Amino acid sequence: MAPLMRSALLPQCTSCLRRYTQIGLEAWRPLEQQRVRNISKAARKAEDSIVVKLIQDVRKFGRKGSYVPVTPALMRNKWLPMRLANYVPQAEVKQLKAQGTIIQRDFEFGVKRPLVEVETQEEDVEPTHYVRPVEIEFLSPERSMELLTTFVPPTIDFLRQPKEQDNTERMGASSAADVLSAAASRSNTGIYGSVSTGDVASTIRQALAHNDEAARVILLDKDIKFLEGTTEGDSSRIKQLGKFKVEIKVSGATEPLVRTVRIRAKSEES
Known part of the structure; x- marks a missing residue:
């Protein structure tokens, strides 16, 4: 019985079968044409x-x-x-x-989305806080050196406690010789602690922090170099009173900036 029922529903001749198939194609063709039009529109837009x-x-x-x-x-x-x-x-x-470089538009860049309250289950869950990443636009080495030249003064002062000197009077020495000897002794006076390249870098960063653009200068301890006054075996520290030349040069810069580091006794007046 089932085969007879199916044969009664299906077309019985070739022309009827052709018309039956044509009806199905007509129903499918608008969807296919729409898809082709969409593809063509996207292709034309890309071109x-x-x-x-x-x-x-x-x-x-x-x-x-x-x-x-x-x-x-x-x-x-x-x-x-x-x-x-x-x-x-x-x-x-x-x-x-x-090279595989990404060439596309970022539709979400700079778009501020409204905050939406999130429904949570009534459980004792510790809330998490979103920490916005810090976006820093790095300065070029040339611009960094220009800002250092502007904001770093010619002399950078440090105060340190001097070590006690031997004040034993020399017998038979003239007053002029005593003055010269005292001056030489004072210039070579040792200090408790030292002034390091890290101290100089930290002081410079504090000076740069007062300007929004200068605060973006990346200055590392290794970018500081003493040109004089260091002891043998330790070129990153000065351990005596006096004035000493220091070189400042950020990574990538061609010409360094030279400034003076002045180390004074804490008892001296400004």
């Missing part, structure tokens, strides 16, 4: 766009230095006059693609 390099942060596009595709009209009429981006030659675009 019409050009690749540019951002020279400033652009909201909903990306950070400075990113490669993004944009329309020629947007680049010509807005971004180029406002110096937001530069054109990227086609040869360079091919090289970037070969």
Whole structure:
């Protein structure tokens, strides 16, 4: 009985079978045509766009230095006059693609999302706090040295406790000789502790902290070098009173900055 029922529902001739198949194709064809139109529209949009390099942060596009595709009209009429981006030659675009460089727009960049309360289960769960990462735009070595030249004074002062000197009077010495001897002794007076390259770097960082741009200068202890006054075997410390030349040079800079470190006794007046 079942075979007879199926044969009664199906077309019985070739023309009926052709019409039955045509009905199914007509129902499927609009969906396929819509899909083809969507693909063609996306392909045309990709062909019409050009690749540019951002020279400033652009909201909903990306950070400075990113490669993004944009329309020629947007680049010509807005971004180029406002110096937001530069054109990227086609040869360079091919090289970037070969290197695997990401060329795409960041729709979430610079977008502030509203805070939404999250529903949680009524359990004794310790809340977690979101810590926003610190975004630092690094300065070039040349700009860092310019800021150091501006904000670091010619003389950097340090106060230290001097060690006691032998004040035994020399018999038969003239007053002039005594003055010279006292001056020489004073210039070579040892101190308790020392002044290290780390002390100099820390003092300079404190001076830079008063300016927003200068505070971004990255100055390490190894960027400081004493040119005189150090003892043999330890070139990072000075252990006596006096004035000494110091060299300051951040990583990547070509020319150093020379300043004077002055170590004075704590009993001296400013």
